[in-house]
Amino acid sequence: MDDNQIVYIADWGNHRIVQWKNGATSGQIVAGGKGTGSQGDQLYHPPDVIVDRETNSLLICDENNRRVMKWPCEDGKKGEMIVNNIDCWGLALDDHRFLYVSDYKKHEVRRYRIGETNGTVVAGGNRQGNRFNQLNHPTYLFVDRDQTVYVSDRENSRVMKWVKSAKEGVFAAGAPSRNNDLTHLYYPYGVFVDSSGVVYVADLGHRVMRWREGETHGTEIVGGNGGGDEANQLYHPTDLSFDRHDNLYVSDQRNHRIQRFSMKTNSNYRRK
Numbered sequence: 001m002d003d004n005q006i007v008y009i010a011d012w013g014n015h016r017i018v019q020w021k022n023g024a025t026s027g028q029i030v031a032g033g034k035g036t037g038s039q040g041d042q043l044y045h046p047p048d049v050i051v052d053r054e055t056n057s058l059l060i061c062d063e064n065n066r067r068v069m070k071w072p073c074e075d076g077k078k079g080e081m082i083v084n085n086i087d088c089w090g091l092a093l094d095d096h097r098f099l100y101v102s103d104y105k106k107h108e109v110r111r112y113r114i115g116e117t118n119g120t121v122v123a124g125g126n127r128q129g130n131r132f133n134q135l136n137h138p139t140y141l142f143v144d145r146d147q148t149v150y151v152s153d154r155e156n157s158r159v160m161k162w163v164k165s166a167k168e169g170v171f172a173a174g175a176p177s178r179n180n181d182l183t184h185l186y187y188p189y190g191v192f193v194d195s196s197g198v199v200y201v202a203d204l205g206h207r208v209m210r211w212r213e214g215e216t217h218g219t220e221i222v223g224g225n226g227g228g229d230e231a232n233q234l235y236h237p238t239d240l241s242f243d244r245h246d247n248l249y250v251s252d253q254r255n256h257r258i259q260r261f262s263m264k265t266n267s268n269y270r271r272k
Helices: none
Strands: 007-011 016-020 028-032 048-052 057-062 067-072 080-084 088-093 098-103 108-113 120-124 138-143 149-153 158-162 170-174 188-193 199-203 207-211 219-223 237-242 247-252 257-262
Touching: 007 048, 007 057, 028 057, 028 067, 048 088, 057 088, 067 088, 080 098, 098 138, 108 138, 120 149, 120 158, 138 188, 149 188, 158 188, 170 188, 170 199, 170 207, 199 237, 199 247, 207 237, 219 247
Parallel strands: 088 138, 188 237
Antiparallel strands: 007 016, 016 028, 048 057, 057 067, 067 080, 088 098, 098 108, 108 120, 138 149, 149 158, 158 170, 188 199, 199 207, 207 219, 237 247, 247 257
């Protein structure tokens, strides 16, 4: 999602990034879409894409090619590899132009200055596990203005918060076990944190959850009505984002659609 309400979708199964402009009835392929492969104009199962506004480019996690690509937003014929040899899943870019990448096989998050090749571990990196200094299959990320990293720690069914330079994380959402009640998460994926520190999580249990700081349980703000394709249902949501008008966009994976919810009319949603 960019400032013009243009949505960029990582179409994992079709190996491409698709752009949908506000009000459009069809999308436009802006990266990949040329079959599976490792050439500069190809992608292979991309799970995440973010917009680098300063360079008007897309940063793409190219999972099966084990690389991160930089691709021009406009008229891009091919991309440029900026990070390689990484089993990436999620990406984030902070206000200081540091790039954060989750590595789900090394169970860590690394921070890179654009142009660096090695990066620095900022979360996890202590082998697979469920201790506070460990992660187990990290997926999507969010980084706030203080460079605090929020990580969806999928196999531990929790979202962990790692402040800058911390040696271990703390719970931001979820509990030590997996369930689909309000005190737990069930395989969390996409994560978003607002300016008040409220955490929003796309939960594979067919819902989006909100967790306020210090709460021991979350609130279902959309979904939570079983897996299905009705307007009030989700089926394995994997990512989420907000626009500047408080609309929530959810990647509804098994329904092969992006759902938009107006949070101004949602009684379960209180942004302030």
